[in-house]
Amino acid sequence: MVSDISRTPTPAGRPRDPALERAILAATVEVVIESGFAAARLEEIARRAHTGKAAIYRRWRSKTELVIAAAESLLAEVVVPDEGSLRQDLLACARHYVSPNTRTALMLATVLAEATHTDELRATALESIGRPPTEALRTVIQRWALRGAVRSSAPVELIVSLIPAIAFHRVLLHHEGLNETIVVSMVDDVLMPALNPGHQ
Amino acid sequence: MVSDISRTPTPAGRPRDPALERAILAATVEVVIESGFAAARLEEIARRAHTGKAAIYRRWRSKTELVIAAAESLLAEVVVPDEGSLRQDLLACARHYVSPNTRTALMLATVLAEATHTDELRATALESIGRPPTEALRTVIQRWALRGAVRSSAPVELIVSLIPAIAFHRVLLHHEGLNETIVVSMVDDVLMPALNPGHQ
Amino acid sequence: MVSDISRTPTPAGRPRDPALERAILAATVEVVIESGFAAARLEEIARRAHTGKAAIYRRWRSKTELVIAAAESLLAEVVVPDEGSLRQDLLACARHYVSPNTRTALMLATVLAEATHTDELRATALESIGRPPTEALRTVIQRWALRGAVRSSAPVELIVSLIPAIAFHRVLLHHEGLNETIVVSMVDDVLMPALNPGHQ
Amino acid sequence: MVSDISRTPTPAGRPRDPALERAILAATVEVVIESGFAAARLEEIARRAHTGKAAIYRRWRSKTELVIAAAESLLAEVVVPDEGSLRQDLLACARHYVSPNTRTALMLATVLAEATHTDELRATALESIGRPPTEALRTVIQRWALRGAVRSSAPVELIVSLIPAIAFHRVLLHHEGLNETIVVSMVDDVLMPALNPGHQ
DNA sequence: CCTTAATCGAGACGGTACGTCAGGTCTTGTG
DNA sequence: CACAAGACCTGACGTACCGTCTCGATTAAGG
Secondary structure: OOOOOOOOOOOOOOOOOHHHHHHHHHHHHHHHHHHHHHHOOHHHHHHHOOOOHHHHHOOOOOHHHHHHHHHHHHOOOOOOOOOOOHHHHHHHHHHOOOOOOOHHHHHHHHHHHHHOOOHHHHHHHHHHHHHHHHHHHHHHHHHHHHOOOOOOOOOHHHHHHHHHHHHHHHHHHHOOOOOHHHHHHHHHHHHHHHHOHHHO | OOOOOOOOOOOOOOOOOHHHHHHHHHHHHHHHHHHHHHHOOHHHHHHHOOOOHHHHHOOOOOHHHHHHHHHHHHOOOOOOOOOOOHHHHHHHHHHOOOOOOOHHHHHHHHHHHHHOOOHHHHHHHHHHHHHHHHHHHHHHHHHHHHOOOOOOOOOHHHHHHHHHHHHHHHHHHHOOOOOHHHHHHHHHHHHHHHHOHHHO | OOOOOOOOOOOOOOOOOHHHHHHHHHHHHHHHHHHHHHHOOHHHHHHHOOOOHHHHHOOOOOHHHHHHHHHHHHOOOOOOOOOOOHHHHHHHHHHOOOOOOOHHHHHHHHHHHHHOOOHHHHHHHHHHHHHHHHHHHHHHHHHHHHOOOOOOOOOHHHHHHHHHHHHHHHHHHHOOOOOHHHHHHHHHHHHHHHHOHHHO | OOOOOOOOOOOOOOOOOHHHHHHHHHHHHHHHHHHHHHHOOHHHHHHHOOOOHHHHHOOOOOHHHHHHHHHHHHOOOOOOOOOOOHHHHHHHHHHOOOOOOOHHHHHHHHHHHHHOOOHHHHHHHHHHHHHHHHHHHHHHHHHHHHOOOOOOOOOHHHHHHHHHHHHHHHHHHHOOOOOHHHHHHHHHHHHHHHHOHHHO
16 A cells, blocks of 8 residues: 555645736735725736636635735745844845835835734734844844843844834835935944944 | 905805814714724714715815824924923924824824825825924924034934834834833934934 | 694605606616516616616615516506407407517516516516406406306406416517407407307 | 448547436426526536536536526427317317426426527527427317318417417416316317317 | 546636625705 | 705625636546
8 A cells, every 4th residue: 555645635626826826916016006005906906917806806805915915925035144243234134125126115015004904914914024024133133132242221122123114114205115325324323323332 | 344354255155164174073083093094984984973975075175185184183283392401302302202092193104004105195194294293303403413412423314204213113013102111212222322322 | 833744754865866767767678678687787777877786776676676677667557448348348458468569578578587486576576567457357357247248157267367378478489579460369269259159 | 340330439538427417407407496597506506416517518508508408308208199089189288288296387487588588599499398389289270170170260370379378377477387177278168169169 | 458538526717797885976955 | 055964976895606727536448
């Protein structure tokens, strides 16, 4: 008798098209960035993904969940940098918010705003969108604290939230993501002094 | 003959009920905070204000404009503090964002998020909601810079945006406004070191 | 104090447009005759009535009820004839089924077929569409029975149903309503012999 | 060499399951009678036949054609009776419409109603469902006309359509097929007097 | 025995209509 | 004129179903 290693014995019926999933998410990002959450039309998303509404609702339960999933799909893999100095590591983390084309930040801000009033979705959005890059910052700071580069009384949690806060703030109010100038200024003029005032 | 200098000579017909205006704005704040922008229903707002949709549209041209007006109605008068020290003035400005009950911040965040995709409204919202408290901070810092309490190379614009950024960030992600602890920590651990690293 | 005779004290709000009701019913008749029940589209009906679906659903709870109402609107007032002879009265009754333009009969047949499987609607349709003209025939025959022109053993109920049966049969199978030739033949060759075989 | 006269030389691949065809038709009859044409769901039919939609569409091109095929499958073989008297033959023909359980008549009426608005299908349905039993009646009457039992001026076509007309009428309006009492009354009180008024 | 080709059940697919609902406008009667 | 009520049109929502397509598995027939 052969060893049966199949855990999931192939579900019956035609399998879902994985390319379709990607096409829908890509179309969602496009349309939401163009129009915002409320004005984004599912028919338009479906049209651009060359599919129908049914295929969308087979995968996500509502427009809101679809948009959150689309935002998640934009998130780059977060890596904890280790570049030799606290400053270099902070710069690396902050550059995560320098969106390739502002699109990502705008999308994320839209999602966060929409999710604000649906607790369940807000938790999801927070977990998948908000947490990871914050976690990298926190890890970096704690690592350098052990190495003595951070004063012990520094309010790490508050400092960790400064970068994402500035990023979302700029996107919501000015439709601009962070740029290299701001990143450097944030690190050199705000984060470093806050973490270790002595070494300005 | 009495002197009648009024340029707009009392329009004919029944005058508008001024109490109704306030009732509508109050109902709008309630409903938007409960449900968010998209899920807020004009019928529900009208119902709670004991009026009809027509009375609303006689005053504002769209749901979006109504909501922005409701947000503006929440804003406290911004005063530029002058309390004797840079630190005291910064604390006073930051306390503007300690919402009486978080409601204000949540309302403002909702409006900003909604306005994100309507350029005209975004400008209005930015001007009436975002600018004034920022202006107070900017004024305070510039005043103390003249008095030598701020290093000349400090990135004032960036620092000025830190407080509102943190405030909106907390509201969007955690549904919490600033509190006294955070305000103090922001001023003492972030703003003061950034403005004048030598005197922590 | 004035006498208050108003039973229904004018409902609040804008009253429904009675012309719209007629326009919707007329459009429904048109579309159903062209396309049949299943292929009739509410959007198309709304378009031809220069209105929207909401105005339709405000008046009727479903497509089926709308179509039945449209069929009822086609029914001519049924009058019981009294023309001096049994034969003349039968002819007059039968001519009720000579549809002005076949449209009526086709519409009625469509409705009956659709209503067949919804008991509640079938009862309604039967009552409003099927009963009245049958009742006229029954009245006529009973009146002439009292005058001795009908043999006592004639199966009145069966004979009464022959005319509508033939009418619906022709419409369903041949898309034709009754015509004068058939009406005369039915009366002279079928009904009269069945009612009173002696007098050919 | 064996003589192979089969024009269709056994198609390659797995042959169709003949039992499945019957199961699908039976399920179709069930569901259509329960729900009517419009509300009959192909998924439900497939489920009751323990198969899938594909197996249905491999055999019939549309729901309408399937339902017509199901109706045809209900039709009893029509035989032209020859029982020794006009009356006996008419009774035999009429009894074709005494459905075993009303189901057949209801099914046929549903099909005819549905086919009403699809000319091609109406022709098919008319040919396969409506024609045969009518043909038997026509044959019987013509045979007895030659034997002198039918007056020459009798409107044979009209009389021939009376039985099916009554049958469909009763089914559409009352959900009842013909019964023995009605059959006898139709023959004795309507058909016989119409065909030969002298001999009631 | 193994390839071939069509079947089978299951279910995803694109499309389209359903019936609902909300935004913003218009129309009543009343004050 | 303002006001409350509610009908109006428009258009998106999320659901359901038709008819097609695709999957893995099954089932003869032919080499």
